[in-house]
Amino acid sequence: MLSRRQSEWHHVVFPRRKMNLLKYLLGVFIFVLTAFCGMVSNAIPPLIINIPVVYRSVSFNGFVNLIIIIFWAISIYKSIRLYFNIVKNPKSWIANNLAYMIDTLKLYDEENFESIKNDKVVREKRIVRVIRIQYRETSKHVVVRILRDGDRFTKEATKLGENLEAALGLELDSTNKTVDYAEYVFLKHKDERIDLNSTVTNVNDSDEIKITGNISYELHKVPHSLIVGGTGSGKSFFILGKIVNYLKLTPQADLRIIDPKKADLSLLRFVTGFENKVATDANQICRILRETVELMERRYTEYFNDISAFGKTYRDFNLPIVIVIFDEFSAFMHSVDKKIAKEALDYVFTLVMKGRQAGVMIEILMQRPSADDLPTNIRAQMGFKAGLGAMDSIGYNMIFDTKNVEYKTVTEKGGGYIQLDGKHTSPVYFETPYIDKDFDFIAEIEKLMIQRAN
Numbered sequence: 427m428l429s430r431r432q433s434e435w436h437h438v439v440f441p442r443r444k445m446n447l448l449k450y451l452l453g454v455f456i457f458v459l460t461a462f463c464g465m466v467s468n469a470i471p472p473l474i475i476n477i478p479v480v481y482r483s484v485s486f487n488g489f490v491n492l493i494i495i496i497f498w499a500i501s502i503y504k505s506i507r508l509y510f511n512i513v514k515n516p517k518s519w520i521a522n523n524l525a526y527m528i529d530t531l532k533l534y535d536e537e538n539f540e541s542i543k544n545d546k547v548v549r550e551k552r553i554v555r556v557i558r559i560q561y562r563e564t565s566k567h568v569v570v571r572i573l574r575d576g577d578r579f580t581k582e583a584t585k586l587g588e589n590l591e592a593a594l595g596l597e598l599d600s601t602n603k604t605v606d607y608a609e610y611v612f613l614k615h616k617d618e619r620i621d622l623n624s625t626v627t628n629v630n631d632s633d634e635i636k637i638t639g640n641i642s643y644e645l646h647k648v649p650h651s652l653i654v655g656g657t658g659s660g661k662s663f664f665i666l667g668k669i670v671n672y673l674k675l676t677p678q679a680d681l682r683i684i685d686p687k688k689a690d691l692s693l694l695r696f697v698t699g700f701e702n703k704v705a706t707d708a709n710q711i712c713r714i715l716r717e718t719v720e721l722m723e724r725r726y727t728e729y730f731n732d733i734s735a736f737g738k739t740y741r742d743f744n745l746p747i748v749i750v751i752f753d754e755f756s757a758f759m760h761s762v763d764k765k766i767a768k769e770a771l772d773y774v775f776t777l778v779m780k781g782r783q784a785g786v787m788i789e790i791l792m793q794r795p796s797a798d799d800l801p802t803n804i805r806a807q808m809g810f811k812a813g814l815g816a817m818d819s820i821g822y823n824m825i826f827d828t829k830n831v832e833y834k835t836v837t838e839k840g841g842g843y844i845q846l847d848g849k850h851t852s853p854v855y856f857e858t859p860y861i862d863k864d865f866d867f868i869a870e871i872e873k874l875m876i877q878r879a880n
C-alpha cells in the first residue's frame with residue numbers, strides 16, 4: 427500500500443533545485459553540534475564520588491564524555507543520512523525523469539539579461555518560464571498532469587503522450603483533457619495479453635471475466651456491449667472467445683446468435699443445443715429478437731412482480747444470463763427493408779433499456795461505427811465498448827463518445843481500445859485474449875455444451 431503522502435500531487439521542479447543550501451545547513455549543523463557537545467562536556471562539574479568501603483574516589487567524567495561522544499556521533503550520522511535521502515530520494519525518479527524531459531525537449535523559455543559586473547556588461551540567459559508538470563502515484567498508476575496556463579505550452583500539453591511514455595518508461599493507459607490541464611495515466615505494471623484459457627475466474631458465484639492482465643469486469647455490472655472493427659481486426663476471435671467464457675459460467679449462459687452474413691458464428695447452428703438459436707435471415711433474426719424480448723417480459727412477470735423482488739436481480743433467482751450476439755449489425759440494417767429494420771431496432775432498444783435486471787443482454791458487432799445505424803440512445807446504454815484495429819478518430823469518437831483522447835496506431839491483430847463503465851473514464855489500449863491458431867472453437871463449444879447438458 428502506498429502512504430497518503432505518495433498519493434498526493436507533486437510538482438516537478440525545473441531546473442532541479444540546487445542542494446547547496448542544504449549542504450551549507452548540514453555543515454552549520456555539524457559545527458554547532460560539535461561546539462555544543464564540547465561545551466556540555468566542559469560545563470559538567472567533576473563527578474567524583476567517594477566510595478566509603480574502598481576509601482577511594484572514582485571519577486565518572488570519562489563515562490559522561492563517552493555518552494556525549496556517542497550522542498554526537500549518532501546525530502551526525504543521522505543528519506548525513508537525512509541529507510542523502512533528500513538529495514537522492516529514490517521515490518522522486520518520476521520527478522527526475524520529467525525534469526530531464528523538460529530539459530531535452532526545451533520545455534522552458536529563456537531570455538537574455540544584461541548586467542554589469544566589474545564595470546563590464548555581462549550577458550546571460552535566464553529561464554523565465556517553465557512548463558508546469560504535476561504527478562501523482564497510486565498503487566497501479568502514475569498520473570501526470572501538464573497544466574495549461576495559456577502560454578505556448580498549452581498546445582504542447584496535449585501532444586506529450588509519446589515523450590512522456592519514453593521519459594517514464596511506462597505504458598500510457600489513458601489520457602484526459604480539460605481546460606486547465608492535460609492528464610496522462612500510466613500503468614506501473616505493463617498490461618499483458620492473456621490466453622483465452624485464463625479468462626474466466628472459476629470462483630463460486632463469480633461472473634468475473636478477464637480481458638487482459640489488468641482489465642476484468644463482472645458481467646452483471648457491465649451489460650450490453652458494442653464491438654466495432656473493420657474486416658480482419660479480430661472481432662470474430664474476440665466474440666468466439668467470449669462465447670467460450672459465457673458457456674463456462676454457472677449457471678451456463680443461454681446464447682442466441684445472429685449472423686446475417688452467414689459467416690463464422692453461423693457455424694454454431696451445427697452444435698447440439700444451438701439448433702434453434704442461430705439466425706441468419708431477416709425473418710429468423712426478427713423472430714429470435716422477439717422471442718428474447720418475450721422471455722425478458724416473462725421473467726419480469728414471474729420474478730419481479732411484487733415487492734419482495736425489490737432490489738433483486740436475475741442472479742438472486744439463479745437465472746442463467748441470456749445473451750444475444752448480433753454480428754454485422756449495420757450490414758443487416760442496410761440490407762433489409764425499412765419495416766424490418768425498424769422492427770429489429772425496436773427489439774434491440776427494448777432489450778437494451780430493460781434487460782439488465784432480468785439478465786438479458788445484447789452484444790452488437792459492427793464494422794464501422796455510424797450514428798445512423800446505431801442510435802445514440804442505444805449506444806449510451808452499452809457498458810462495454812471496444813474498437814478493434816486501426817481506426818480514425820471520427821470512428822473512435824463515435825464509439826466512445828469522447829473527444830480529445832490520444833490514440834496510438836493499432837498494429838497488433840486483436841489490439842484496440844476498450845472502455846468499461848465503472849472502470850474507465852476514457853478508452854484504454856488493450857489486446858483481446860490470445861487464441862492459438864490450432865484452437866478449435868466448434869469442438870470446444872460442443873464439449874462445453876455436452877458437459878453442461880449432463
Ligand SMILES: Nc1ncnc2c1ncn2[C@@H]1O[C@H](COP(=O)(O)OP(=O)(O)O)[C@@H](O)[C@H]1O
Pocket residue numbers: 655656657658659660661662663664839840858859860861862
Ligand atoms: N485474439 C486473437 N488471438 C490470435 N489471433 C487473432 C486474435 N484476434 C485476431 N487474430 C488473427 O486475426 C485474424 C482476423 O481476425 P477475425 O476475428 O477473423 O477478424 P474480424 O472478424 O474482425 O474480421 C484471425 O484469423 C487471426 O489470425
Ligand SMILES: [Mg+2]
Pocket residue numbers: 658661662689690
Ligand atoms: Mg469476422
